[in-house]
Amino acid sequence: MKIGYLGPKATFTEAAAVLLFPSQPREPYDTIPDCIDAAAAGEIEAAVVPLENALEGSVNLTLDYLIHEQPLPIIGEIVVPIEQHLLVHPYYAPHWREVKEVYSHSHAIAQCRKFLHTVLKGAKQVPMTSTSAAAKFVSEHPHLPVAAIANRLAANEYGLTIVQENIHDYDYNHTRFIVVSRRKEPLSPASPLYAGDKTTVVVMLPQDQPGALHQVLSAFAWRRLNLTKIESRPAKTGLGNYFFIIDIDAPMDDVLIPGAIAEIEALGCTVQLLGSYPYYFA
Numbered sequence: 001m002k003i004g005y006l007g008p009k010a011t012f013t014e015a016a017a018v019l020l021f022p023s024q025p026r027e028p029y030d031t032i033p034d035c036i037d038a039a040a041a042g043e044i045e046a047a048v049v050p051l052e053n054a055l056e057g058s059v060n061l062t063l064d065y066l067i068h069e070q071p072l073p074i075i076g077e078i079v080v081p082i083e084q085h086l087l088v089h090p091y092y093a094p095h096w097r098e099v100k101e102v103y104s105h106s107h108a109i110a111q112c113r114k115f116l117h118t119v120l121k122g123a124k125q126v127p128m129t130s131t132s133a134a135a136k137f138v139s140e141h142p143h144l145p146v147a148a149i150a151n152r153l154a155a156n157e158y159g160l161t162i163v164q165e166n167i168h169d170y171d172y173n174h175t176r177f178i179v180v181s182r183r184k185e186p187l188s189p190a191s192p193l194y195a196g197d198k199t200t201v202v203v204m205l206p207q208d209q210p211g212a213l214h215q216v217l218s219a220f221a222w223r224r225l226n227l228t229k230i231e232s233r234p235a236k237t238g239l240g241n242y243f244f245i246i247d248i249d250a251p252m253d254d255v256l257i258p259g260a261i262a263e264i265e266a267l268g269c270t271v272q273l274l275g276s277y278p279y280y281f282a
Contacts, residue, residue, distance in 0.1 A: 001024075001044060001045040002024065002025045002026060002027045002043075002044045002045065003017050003020075003021045003024050003025070003026050003027070003044060003045060003046055003047075003048060004026070004027050004028075004029055004035045004038050004039060004043075004044035004046070004047045004048070005017040005026060005027070005028060005029070005035065005047070005048040005049070006028070006029060006031070006032055006035055006048070006049050006050060007028025007029055007030060007132075008028050008130055008132045008133060008136075009028050009132055009157060010131075010132040010135065010150070010151070010153045010154035010156075010157035010158070011130055011131060011132045011151075011153075011154075012050075012080060012082060012131075012151055012175060013048055013049065013050055013177060014026060014028065014153060015080060015151060015153050016048055016078050016080045016175075016177040016282075017048040017177075018153070019078060019080070019193065019280070019282050020048065020076065020078055020179065020187065020191075020280070021046075024045070027044055029047075032049050032050075032059070032061050032062055032065060033061070033065050033069070033070075035047040035048075035049055036049065036065055036066065036069075036070050036072060036180060037070060039072055039180055039181055039182060040070050040072055040182060042182060045181060045183075046075065046179050046180065046181035046183075047072075047179070047180050047181070048177055048178075048179050049062050049177065049178060049180070050062060050175055050176070050177050051063070051077070051175075051176045051177060051178045052175065052176040053082070053107075053173070053174075053175045053176075054082075054170075054172060054173050054174045054175070055107075055111065055170065055173050056107060058231060060233065062178070063231075063233055063245065064233065064236075066180065066274065067202055067233070067243070067272070067274075068236060071272070071274075072180040072181060072182065073180065073181070073184050073273075073274065073275040074178050074179065074180055074200060074274050074275030074277050075179050075180065075181050075183070075184070075185065075186045075187055075275060075277050076178070076179035076186060076187035076277050076278055076279070076280070077176060077177065077178050077179070077198070077277060077278075077279040077280070078176075078177050078179075078193065078279065078280040078281070078282060079174050079175070079176050079177075079279070079280070079281050079282065080174060080175055080177060080282045081173070081174050081282060082111070082151075082168065082173040082174060082175055083151060083152070083165075083166055083168065084104075084108055084111055084112055084131075084149050084150070084151065084166070084167055084168040085149070085150065085151065085152060085155065085162045085164065085165050085166065085167060086102075086115075086147050086148075086149060086162070086163050086164040086167050087135055087138060087147060087148045087149070087150055087154065087155050087158075087160040087161065087162055087163070088138065088146075088147045088148075088160060088161055088163055089138055089139060089141070089142040089160060089161070090142075090159070090160070090161045091142045091143065092142065092143075092144075092145065092146075093161040093163055095145070096147060096163040096164075097119070097120075098145055099120060099123055099145045099146055099147040100123055100124060100145045100146065101123060101124045101125075101126050101144075101145070101146045101147075102116060102120060102123050102124070102125050102126065102146070102147050102148070102149060103126045103128050103134035103137055103138060103146060103147070103148050103149075104125075104126075104127070104128060104131050104134045104148055104149035104150065105127065105128055105129070105130050105131050105133075105134070106127040108131050108134075108149045108150070109125050109127065109149060111168045111169055111170070111173060112149055112167045112168055112169060113169060114169045115164070115167040115168075115169070119164070119167075120147075123147075131148070131149060131150035131151065131154060132150060132154050132157070134148035134149065134150055134154075135148045135150040135154035135155065135157070135158045135160055136158055138158070138160060139158035139159055139160055147163075148160065149167070179277075180275075186275070186276065186277040186278055187277065187278055188278075189278045191280060193280035193281060193282060194278055194279075194280055195278075195279055195280055195281045196249070196278070196279060197250065197251035197276065197277065197278050197279070198228065198247050198248060198249055198250070198251070198276070198277065198279055199247075199248040199250060199251060199252050199257055199273070199275070199276040199277075200245065200246070200247050200248070200273075200274040200275055200276075200277075201245075201246050201248070201261065201271055201272065201273055201274065202243050202244070202245055202246075202271070202272040202274060203216055203243060203244045203246060203264060203269050203270070203271055203272075204235060204243045204244075204269060204270040204271075204272075205242075205243075205244070205269055206267070206268035206269060207241070209267075209268065212267065212268075212269070213244070215264075215267050216244070216264050216267065216269060217230075219260045219263040219264050220246075220248065220260050223256045223259065223260055225248050225249075225250055225256060225257065225260060226248070226249040226250070227246055227247065227248060227249070228247045228248075228249045229245070229246070229247040230244060230245070230246050230247075231244065231245045232244050232245075233245065245274075251276050252273075252276035257276075261273075
């Protein structure tokens, strides 16, 4: 069965899907809800969608849709480095420094401002719907003095030449992608990219209870459960109502995490398990 991912083709999301599912057919979807819905309906085996970027922060649509609309379990996660390259049509490769327009997604353009300001100073920066769309446009206009900022997958997909590699401003830019599926079995750790296991829970605090968040965190702390992320999101039930998404750096066990959840629920909190799954680093 196919693996779905946030399209179009040759984006970083497809690159993440290729790393996790190298031999399975892939299907792009226009939006994150479309991709998750397809997994929920059984049209695809699993959906790969972005969750967090080191520079831009969390992808709120992914979080909100999983929690409020389509609560599929997370069965895996992969962290992928975001490497941006300057791509031109092979016909124009010898003259790439003369490009007049640079096409890419607005985030990619923002991530490469130093290079654009110093090397291609004066070139018009044209936002596109995706880095892949920018690469496609350049491939279709071989005689125009234009370039695209995109990844290596896009260069291969559209037959473009990489004339400058790694033009991004920050080397530590990475994106977390999650895999969601109707099946609850997590992905296999039998991969050279495997880095460990984590568990993600959503906690809704009781209203107007002083120290509730401190008590929740204490339930993990005294059990020596390391928390790698705590993030709040609006509960969409009224102004000032929030829930907390908590990543625990451990797989679900029979004692510690269930005990922490039971203690938190005893405080009057609501706890939802989003998944216990392996994570990978590319």
